[in-house]
Amino acid sequence: MSAATKASMLPEPYETLRLKTRAFIRDVVIPAEPKPGTTLTEATRRDLMSKAKAAGVFAPHLATEYGGQGVPLEHWPAIFIEAGYSPIGPAVLNCMAPDEGNMHMLELIATDEQKARYLVPLGSGDVRSCFGMTEPHPGAGSDPLALQSTAERVDGGWRINAHKRFISGAEGAAYCILMARTEASADEGFPAGATMFLIDMDHPGVRLGNPINAIDTAIAGGHPHVYFEDCVVTDDAVLGAPGEGFAYAQVRLGPARLTHCMRWLGLAKRAQDIALDRAARREMFGSQLRELGIAQEMLAQSEIDIATSEAIIDRTAAMLEHDPKAGAALSGIAKVHCADAIGRIIDRAIQLCGGDGVTDALPLASYANEVRPFRIYDGSNETHKWAIARRASSRRRREVEAGALPLDTVNEHGNDIWGQQ
Template sequence: MDFSLSPELIALRDRVRQFIAEQVIPLENDERQSHHGPSEALRRELVARGKAAGLLTPHASRELGGMGLTHVEKAVVFEEAGYSWLGPTALNIHAPDEGNIHLMEEVATPAQKERWLRPQVAGEWRSCFAMTEPSPGAGADPSMLATTAVRDGDDYLISGDKWFITGAEGAHYAIVMARMEDGSATMFLTDMDREGITLVRNMDAMDACFAGGHGVLRFDDVRIPAADVLGEIGKGFRYAQVRLAPARLTHCMRWLGQARRAHDTALNYARQRHAFGKPLAEHEGVGFMLADNDMDLTTARLHIWHTAWLLDQGEKGNFESSRAKVVCSEAEWRVVDRSVQILGGQGVTGETPVMRIFTDMRAFRIYDGPSEVHRWSMARKLVHMADKAAAAPEAGA
């Protein structure tokens, strides 16, 4: 793996960095924000700025109007965009749309891409991914999927409840995961204004950076034509892996930018604030926290770049993306937590961006799989690989 960045990628990184500093951060105190994220009006203004800067939806293919970035290139660009909590919205690389765009490019038919994906890449539409359900339905264990899809002539009738559906309010379309009559899972595409879909409510959440918040949805015999099946019947869980491995990693990229912002804020404060006759940074307790921040940031970045490189080589990267998700979510959280501590009273108020980053980031250790589930999954794979290696000499004997 070559850690050097091409001159073109460095130039793109610097363009994004300048754009975030000059066009996005000044809007962070804009009143068009709530506990459920930026309003549609603010989103559209951010998207317009991203488009004017030539930076909109850079991960999409060139055929659809994007830059066709590789995974490694995304790692660099997404980190810069994540330096502001509004940056991913401005570049149209926020969750869940970023992952949905990737999935749609891989799986959707040409007609489905024209209908739903092209306006999304242009920043005109948003989407949501409806999989998580209330108990006893699917959560960290997707095999508990309870939403059903029943064939009715040339259509399917979808019924069930979903929650924690990021971006549901204001989304133009949804990717819905449902269980078939034979027990397999299938993904369906649907316009959100289709009869039978109800946004029951938006959930109060710690984070406030996702447009549309986190919604509770009800599907009551929603009639979806067979032409709107995403991919093949019964392959929903397989397609979920197509989406999840890269999507886990892009979360790590964006939140790395936020963690770096928190660290930069704490570092500048520690250099300037004096106590007991010298700057805070010269006190060993604070200095050690700054050093630990740097180590965690670098560790997270290396995990991201390595996993991105594997994906660019055509590897599935499921194990490595799980590992990166755990390492990055916990390392980046430690950075933000230490930054609050260094800032002291400033860290628990809105005087700096760190308090906002703190409340936004905590959920990262839960969504896209809690750390405990990823550790459990990794342990199973490690044991399986060890068993396989142990049996190999016998098989060859």
């Protein structure tokens, strides 16, 4: 084993789990993949989940008391990337969105009773869930502060009215974690803001609306509209404390957008391997494709995109574990970088594979469909860039106010900063 390989290894027992996950995805999951463009059947998903549990690779992110492998967040990346090498791998290992993000939040915030009712069956793969944030315009989308859904206090509970759209996984989900705006209560001591509610999908007042047919298919349950119409729930439906929903959303969204990076990077690495294999077999103009400069440029750029994505994912995961606030900010940078880089990697692989790349002879076109929405999901890249630029401007303003050297090399008198003319 090379020094570089040793340096990249995870501490035990997580390196062993990564290798087991790698073998399970390649030996068990990939042979069971549906044809490109089709979806995984529920029967196959459950069969593969049983095999994942038997192999000891199921739910790597979840605490062992709930049936998972108990991997700390900072060590998720390498294992999630291995899971993502197959488009159905995360679903089989029960670490796919939105369930993975919901599990993480429930572990941190839910009461013991809520964990028993909602987390345990979700962690075991017996049910699926959804997260109800996004709304039709002008409601919450990339800007969660535009939340229009309301929950008003009634005797012993809350009356909720909400129209949610693009609620991933809602078809067939057992329950929804819903975000709704709530007013302050001086008597009960909670602020105005947003509140999260755990609501069964068969609860009175909950109605599944029209489907939204997006180009991605990896998330079971689609992305439909969901309506909550005079839906009355009791106080024990509140997740966490009333009025604190926006803070809880950050607990979920920072790691959740990063795990998207991990999973789709695994798929990008699969695309690169397909391109490398094609370049090794294909001859053009008397040479192997991999010996041609234009192909080498594309392969090299993809290797660079993979390496830089891995680096920022690893750094962000470590920060989310040890400094969640800073990690949440960095996760926006990671999301933008990885969403763009992953798209480039898969697009180059398609180009290198020529005509086969855009047909079902290879799975690459379906991979492109899966990853393209990531530039929009979990906050559009443009929204994240806006926030990144604002944070950078604020940071620099504070530095200058504290006496740091200004960026301008020329002062108002025409002299440079060293006093020279």
